[in-house]
Amino acid sequence: MTKLLEVNDLRKYFPIQKGIFQRTIGYVKAVDGISFDVQRGETLGLVGESGCGKTTAGRCLLRLIPPTSGSFIFGEEQVDLAKLSQQELRPFRRRIQMIFQDPHASLNPRMTVGDIVGEPMRVNRTETGSALQDRIVELLESVGLRPQDTRRYPHAFSGGQRQRIGIARALALQPELIVADEPVSALDVSVQAQILNLLAELREKFQLSYIFIAHDLSVVEHISDRVAVMYLGKIVEISDAETLYQSPKHPYTEALISAVPLPDPSAQRKREHIRLEGDVPDPSQPPTGCYFHPRCRYATDICKQETPELRQVAQGVQVACHHSDTLALQGV
Amino acid sequence: MASSEKTSDQTPLLEISGLKTIFPTDDGIVNAVNDVSFSIARGQTVGVVGESGCGKSITGLSMLQLVPSPGRIEAGEILFYRNADDEPMDIARVSPKSELMRQIRGNEIAIIFQEPMTSLNPVYTVGNQIAEAVMLHDQVDKKTARERAIEMIARVGIPAPAQRVDEYPHQLSGGMRQRIMIAMALCCSPTLLIADEPTTALDVTIQAQVLGLMQELQAEMGMAIMLITHDLGVIADLADEVVVMYSGRVVERGSVDDIFYNPLHPYTQGLLKSIPVLGRTPQSTLPSIPGTVPHPLALPVGCSFAPRCPERMIACDAMPELVGINGKTENDEHAVRCWLHTDSEG
Numbered sequence: 001m002t003k004l005l006e007v008n009d010l011r012k013y014f015p016i017q018k019g020i021f022q023r024t025i026g027y028v029k030a031v032d033g034i035s036f037d038v039q040r041g042e043t044l045g046l047v048g049e050s051g052c053g054k055t056t057a058g059r060c061l062l063r064l065i066p067p068t069s070g071s072f073i074f075g076e077e078q079v080d081l082a083k084l085s086q087q088e089l090r091p092f093r094r095r096i097q098m099i100f101q102d103p104h105a106s107l108n109p110r111m112t113v114g115d116i117v118g119e120p121m122r123v124n125r126t127e128t129g130s131a132l133q134d135r136i137v138e139l140l141e142s143v144g145l146r147p148q149d150t151r152r153y154p155h156a157f158s159g160g161q162r163q164r165i166g167i168a169r170a171l172a173l174q175p176e177l178i179v180a181d182e183p184v185s186a187l188d189v190s191v192q193a194q195i196l197n198l199l200a201e202l203r204e205k206f207q208l209s210y211i212f213i214a215h216d217l218s219v220v221e222h223i224s225d226r227v228a229v230m231y232l233g234k235i236v237e238i239s240d241a242e243t244l245y246q247s248p249k250h251p252y253t254e255a256l257i258s259a260v261p262l263p264d265p266s267a268q269r270k271r272e273h274i275r276l277e278g279d280v281p282d283p284s285q286p287p288t289g290c291y292f293h294p295r296c297r298y299a300t301d302i303c304k305q306e307t308p309e310l311r312q313v314a315q316g317v318q319v320a321c322h323h324s325d326t327l328a329l330q331g332v
Numbered sequence: 333m334a335s336s337e338k339t340s341d342q343t344p345l346l347e348i349s350g351l352k353t354i355f356p357t358d359d360g361i362v363n364a365v366n367d368v369s370f371s372i373a374r375g376q377t378v379g380v381v382g383e384s385g386c387g388k389s390i391t392g393l394s395m396l397q398l399v400p401s402p403g404r405i406e407a408g409e410i411l412f413y414r415n416a417d418d419e420p421m422d423i424a425r426v427s428p429k430s431e432l433m434r435q436i437r438g439n440e441i442a443i444i445f446q447e448p449m450t451s452l453n454p455v456y457t458v459g460n461q462i463a464e465a466v467m468l469h470d471q472v473d474k475k476t477a478r479e480r481a482i483e484m485i486a487r488v489g490i491p492a493p494a495q496r497v498d499e500y501p502h503q504l505s506g507g508m509r510q511r512i513m514i515a516m517a518l519c520c521s522p523t524l525l526i527a528d529e530p531t532t533a534l535d536v537t538i539q540a541q542v543l544g545l546m547q548e549l550q551a552e553m554g555m556a557i558m559l560i561t562h563d564l565g566v567i568a569d570l571a572d573e574v575v576v577m578y579s580g581r582v583v584e585r586g587s588v589d590d591i592f593y594n595p596l597h598p599y600t601q602g603l604l605k606s607i608p609v610l611g612r613t614p615q616s617t618l619p620s621i622p623g624t625v626p627h628p629l630a631l632p633v634g635c636s637f638a639p640r641c642p643e644r645m646i647a648c649d650a651m652p653e654l655v656g657i658n659g660k661t662e663n664d665e666h667a668v669r670c671w672l673h674t675d676s677e678g
């Protein structure tokens with residue numbers, strides 16, 4: 001496998017401003033130095049609770065918001081996307097696309113489906129005239145919609161179908177990487193499975209790589225090859241999906257897995273439930289040391305003072321915990 | 333905390349039969365809840381599960397006569413046993429604005445909603461809002477009501493209740509707001525708590541806290557819970573009995589083990605198969621239910637699930653009855669609305 005994207009020490013700090021002069025009095029460290037890579041054809045899951053910075057990280061990668069620092073080395077060219085100007089970035093834009101969470105808010109209600117799906121190609125002048133129309137139909141068919149849907153408006157479609165339109169639009173420029181931000185969390189259970197299957201099918205068909213951002217651990221496990229768990233702007237653990245869920249190495253991962261209720265009553269009765277106390281701390285005033293230590297049941301003195309670095313503990317397994325070598329944590 | 337440890341004395345608290353709630357619209361009548369029957373025993377947790385638009389929330393609102401206008405209860409009974417020994421009363425026949433309904437609401441049947449931010453009033457302190465509920469139902473003065481509010485805030489596990497009582501909703505996190513909602517709902521010790529998607533807006537670790545809290549309070553106070561959710565994991569965690577709804581109707585009903593280990597309706601089976609389960613070896617494709625939920629104004633003739641059903645047959649052009657699996661009566665514990673499980677003679 002070849003590396004498609006390498007993210008190094010990505011940071012995004014939002015200033016907190018106050019008073020009439022908008023003086024900066026502090027920063028919310030939404031993304032606080034994360035590094036990971038994505039191989040070609042791979043799906044990397046990014047999970048965490050609200051406010052952990054997973055969406056901000058995704059938006060930084062597309063340069064929808066400017067990152068504070070860090071580099072993203074992309075493609076065979078090994079170009080650092082974080083350093084390019086908007087002009088230089090344009091040819092790369094079409095190679096990374098995004099799928100959004102809310103299929104109601106991410107489609108323009110005044111445009112027909114054909115216009116929505118065709119817009120990226122018109123803007124980038126990749127197709128024109130009847131070739132454009134053919135391509136739109138081809139795209140709609142590849143996501144399971146009908147050719148006659150091109151003339152209809154988004155309101156005529158259900159949530160699942162709208163998400164298909166959003167996916168067709170993301171595919172229009174034949175991207176190599178798709179950042180999917182909570183693509184199924186607004187959908188009903190039965191429709192969610194259809195969209196997950198579609199994403200998996202398209203990945204095979206077009207050799208796509210995904211960064212799949214979601215809060216639902218079971219969905220992420222299903223679709224991802226590797227999973228990164230985020231907490232308060234940092235990655236606390238990355239490993240391949242199976243290892244992560246069967247034998248987590250970070251206490252936060254363990255607690256997250258334990259908190260998911262299994263749709264299996266007798267297994268659910270037998271499980272030991274780890275209940276985290278309290279809420280995620282305020283990201284503008286994170287705790288000292290390991291950010292997770294106030295809620296961690298294994299925390300010791302060192303956790304209060306020193307911030308653990310993300311380090312390799314086994315082949316393909318990275319974890320940021322002082323005690324990961326000695327803890328025997330339970331998986332699913 | 334397992335649901336099997338829970339004690340429910342099996343005397344009925346609420347019996348819904350043939351409930352029909354309709355919404356007249358310009359384009360026709362929407363049968364949001366159509367011929368729904370199930371019962372809730374004292375101290376029991378009944379989970380109502382289904383996708384958006386299946387009528388699960390409207391069923392909950394009907395039980396409190398809170399159906400938003402122009403909707404109304406068209407037919408059916410909601411028998412509520414206020415005291416175990418007395419004759420039941422029929423909530424479906426009580427006027428929504430009557431004094432009697434106001435006494436039942438909050439005092440005997442309480443409800444919590446999905447979005448704790450929009451269900452709390454942003455301009456009053458949380459203590460004020462809990463105290464208001466206390467004073468509405470009990471003849472107590474302001475000071476006692478405030479003390480009760482502090483006591484309830486402590487009981488739902490919020491640290492420093494004496495300070496929190498004077499805070500406004502925006503000062504609290506989502507999980508704490510939902511705890512406040514629970515405190516408000518339980519301040520009058522209701523016999524039934526209707527929880528409509530109580531944890532859907534919360535993060536998974538906070539969801540675990542709130543679900544755990546609900547179980548603890550149920551063990552302590554003995555109220556029954558009607559848990560409305562789309563999340564089968566939450567149902568498996570809390571429910572004793574499960575009601576599966578589709579397009580306004582109950583399609584299957586049974587104990588939590590019946591529904592999860594012996595689902596009979598193709599919809600229930602499809603729903604259970606289509607969710608990714610943590611820790612199961614991931615399959616390349618999830619078995620999904622094709623198509624989407626039909627529009628409520630364009631329901632198919634006969635069984636509403638038939639167009640999406642892998643087991644569709646000719647009989648499905650007529651609506652099957654909800655029949656018990658063993659006794660073939662509607663009161664049977666495990667009941668299903670499907671021609672596959674209905675005798676043609678019956």
